[in-house]
Amino acid sequence: MHDLTDLYQSVILDHNRRPRNYSVLPTANRVGSGNNPMCGDQITVYVRLEGDRIADLSFQGSGCAISQASASLMTVHLKGKTIAEAEAIYADVHRLVTTGQVDDDNLSDLAALAGVHQFPARIKCATLGWHAALNAAKGDPQPVTTEKPGD
Amino acid sequence: MSPAWQNLRADFPILDQQVNGQPLVYLDNAATAQKPQCVIDALTQFYRRDNANVHRGIHALSMRATFAYEAARERAARFFNAAEPGEIVFTSGTTDSINLVASAWGDANLRAGDVILLTEMEHHSNLVPWQLLARRTGAQLRYLPVVAGDSGLLDLAQLDRVLKPDVKLFAFTHVSNTLGVINPAADLCAAARKVGAVSVVDAAQSAGHLPLDVRALGCDFLAASAHKMCGPTGIGVLYGRRELLAAMPPYRGGGSMISNVEYFESQWAPAPQKFEAGTPNIADAIAFGRALDYLDDLGREAIARHDEQLATLAYARLQAEVPGIRLLGPARHRSGVVSFDLKGVHAHDVVTMADQEGVALRGGHHCNQPLMRKLGLSSTSRASFYFYNTEAEIDRLVATLQKIQRFFAG
Numbered sequence: 001m002h003d004l005t006d007l008y009q010s011v012i013l014d015h016n017r018r019p020r021n022y023s024v025l026p027t028a029n030r031v032g033s034g035n036n037p038m039c040g041d042q043i044t045v046y047v048r049l050e051g052d053r054i055a056d057l058s059f060q061g062s063g064c065a066i067s068q069a070s071a072s073l074m075t076v077h078l079k080g081k082t083i084a085e086a087e088a089i090y091a092d093v094h095r096l097v098t099t100g101q102v103d104d105d106n107l108s109d110l111a112a113l114a115g116v117h118q119f120p121a122r123i124k125c126a127t128l129g130w131h132a133a134l135n136a137a138k139g140d141p142q143p144v145t146t147e148k149p150g151d
Numbered sequence: 152m153s154p155a156w157q158n159l160r161a162d163f164p165i166l167d168q169q170v171n172g173q174p175l176v177y178l179d180n181a182a183t184a185q186k187p188q189c190v191i192d193a194l195t196q197f198y199r200r201d202n203a204n205v206h207r208g209i210h211a212l213s214m215r216a217t218f219a220y221e222a223a224r225e226r227a228a229r230f231f232n233a234a235e236p237g238e239i240v241f242t243s244g245t246t247d248s249i250n251l252v253a254s255a256w257g258d259a260n261l262r263a264g265d266v267i268l269l270t271e272m273e274h275h276s277n278l279v280p281w282q283l284l285a286r287r288t289g290a291q292l293r294y295l296p297v298v299a300g301d302s303g304l305l306d307l308a309q310l311d312r313v314l315k316p317d318v319k320l321f322a323f324t325h326v327s328n329t330l331g332v333i334n335p336a337a338d339l340c341a342a343a344r345k346v347g348a349v350s351v352v353d354a355a356q357s358a359g360h361l362p363l364d365v366r367a368l369g370c371d372f373l374a375a376s377a378h379k380m381c382g383p384t385g386i387g388v389l390y391g392r393r394e395l396l397a398a399m400p401p402y403r404g405g406g407s408m409i410s411n412v413e414y415f416e417s418q419w420a421p422a423p424q425k426f427e428a429g430t431p432n433i434a435d436a437i438a439f440g441r442a443l444d445y446l447d448d449l450g451r452e453a454i455a456r457h458d459e460q461l462a463t464l465a466y467a468r469l470q471a472e473v474p475g476i477r478l479l480g481p482a483r484h485r486s487g488v489v490s491f492d493l494k495g496v497h498a499h500d501v502v503t504m505a506d507q508e509g510v511a512l513r514g515g516h517h518c519n520q521p522l523m524r525k526l527g528l529s530s531t532s533r534a535s536f537y538f539y540n541t542e543a544e545i546d547r548l549v550a551t552l553q554k555i556q557r558f559f560a561g
Contacts, residue, residue: 040516064499
């Protein structure tokens with residue numbers, strides 16, 4: 001049996017209870033949205049892009065603890081990053097939630113997402129906000145849905 | 152609960168296992184029911200001994216397969232009390248059955264301005280086929296509302312307002328897969344008949360659970376899935392009144408559904424073969440027949456009583472022992488489906504955590520998105536019972552939800 005505290009680490013529970021940057025960003029110049037039709041998770045990410053830098057970002061949405069906490073953690077970690085840097089961080093997060101392996105010691109509290117890999121049905125919850133944010137930053141107008149091949 | 156019900160668990164080998172280190176508590180029966188050994192045996196016996204294609208076969212195996220397949224049709228006709236086996240069309244399940252009616256009956260009989268009446272609690276499978284039909288024909292959709300609040304009952308006071316002579320077809324679910332409500336199907340069919348509308352009953356959640364008699368219901372069409380009735384997946388039935396089936400054009404073209412084929416036109420076989428193009432799902436139909444024997448041996452009145460007892464007990468205990476829970480559907484006179492919202496915990500988290508305790512629930516919108524929106528919910532968790540579930544399993548459910556709540560309150 002997997003220990004539930006592997007999945008619901010205190011960092012996750014904390015971000016679920018008190019999501020960071022949970023608001024509409026009035027200065028946003030990009031908006032991305034994502035939804036998981038399987039369970040009704042939905043998320044909107046607001047990005048202020050300056051050049052290729054994510055100067056600020058926020059999110060709003062509803063969904064399970066994993067989707068909300070992962071999106072909240074994401075806003076903390078992507079603020080101030082270039083798109084390339086953001087993609088590199090997401091690559092690490094994706095590897096983390098699909099394999100449990102940490103490549104980069106700089107992931108800090110994102111490592112709380114490692115437990116997700118033991119729950120394959122929940123991986124899409126963890127990646128939803130990240131997809132929405134990266135799509136917004138890269139100017140892809142398509143809403144993200146989990147019901148598409150690939151994570 | 153009587154010891155006899157407890158003993159039935161031995162007929163279901165799948166129930167005897169550990170999930171995540173705990174004895175499995177299977178409470179996802181509204182999604183699919185488990186299969187007794189006799190149904191599994193019927194499948195393997197067919198493939199080991201009798202497998203051949205049906206109809207027009209001359210050799211021994213083909214005759215055996217044809218006989219068993221048609222015997223399954225007769226068995227289903229008896230189960231639903233159809234007037235004759237020819238009123239039973241084998242389909243792949245409820246969704247396929249409803250699509251068959253929407254295509255074959257709907258395209259031939261509906262035109263712009265006609266009204267298709269549905270209810271606000273329909274599963275997507277009894278909603279989307281009608282939306283597609285409306286788009287093809289220009290017919291309009293109209294809805295019988297669900298009353299405000301969480302009881303989930305149909306607002307029958309509105310029936311006369313929405314069921315007018317412009318309604319040509321009234322499709323509704325017998326038992327809601329989200330709310331556990333049992334709708335007054337016979338009354339609704341009678342009301343439809345009064346205005347000259349054809350009635351379609353979605354019996355996916357009722358067929359294996361309640362006594363069901365198409366002639367007593369007075370329905371024109373009824374759709375059901377074997378896999379929710381202890382039978383295999385991929386097989387189901389459409390019951391259709393003989394005159395209606397006889398007048399309908401085919402659903403799909405192919406082998407077995409014709410009487411004569413020329414290069415430029417063909418004549419159709421009579422119903423039900425007219426609607427069963429191609430090699431049918433022979434083995435699953437035969438095993439389905441065995442499942443119907445099993446259910447009738449238990450007695451559907453007894454199954455319904457047991458379902459309701461468990462669901463009513465679960466509803467009362469969850470209400471009393473899990474603070475902050477919001478239960479959907481009526482407290483009593485309900486089917487074995489119990490949906491709920493646990494305050495502050497998303498259904499996905501509830502289901503993941505329950506699974507860690509060996510308790511199989513379902514979380515999501517239950518293919519019922521419009522109703523969820525009306526209830527102000529994006530998803531719920533659902534425990535659904537069948538005759539092999541026990542009161543001890545309700546203890547496990549209550550304890551698990553209390554644990555989840557403590558964890559998230561942390």
